Amino acid sequence: QQQVKQSPQSLIVQKGGISIINCAYENTAFDYFPWYQQFPGKGPALLIAIRPDVSEKKEGRFTISFNKSAKQFSLHIMDSQPGDSATYFCAASKQGAQKLVFGQGTRLTINP
């Protein structure tokens, strides 16, 4: 059972464009939604995270949009750069569980 579904599996964007990755969840008990970035041969690292009491969070070129009623959240990368090429994972956790459930990942390629 996939608790967090992520799309697309892969994405190619031109330099300077907007990259958008989407995630959907079923469990309404989830209350924390992070995005992780993973470069080849490295471990994932936290990029940005949101809690359901806000609909949007922005950090530099990275923005999370959160739609509680639709049980969806997305990552937007503005002015995408070749250095943003990586695999991105959305995740979710619920209070008391103390673990993260990850989506399947999106391999993002930014063409120069």
Next chain:
Amino acid sequence: NAGVMQNPRHLVRRRGQEARLRCSPMKGHSHVYWYRQLPEEGLKFMVYLQKENIIDESGMPKERFSAEFPKEGPSILRIQQVVRGDSAAYFCASSPRQGWTGELFFGEGSRLTVL
């Protein structure tokens, strides 16, 4: 300020052998998590441990896999009688002692290849 340390980074085993993967959490962290990443797939939760205790092993296969986090020393993920399907990257992560902030700090992974 060392991060999460995993070793070995790469491990090759023949079918039927044992694999032992080690993880030292970040300084000040007492919670350890193991995740498995299969090729072209996401990160699958395996087990969550605190010192000398397994808190959640709901993602661990019922057979051949075990994990421990002793009072002294690193956490160890042990896979007995490995099969080709065990070939994957195994990531360890840690989180701080003081409660759940939601953030996990990952190591660089141990890549197991079963011949």
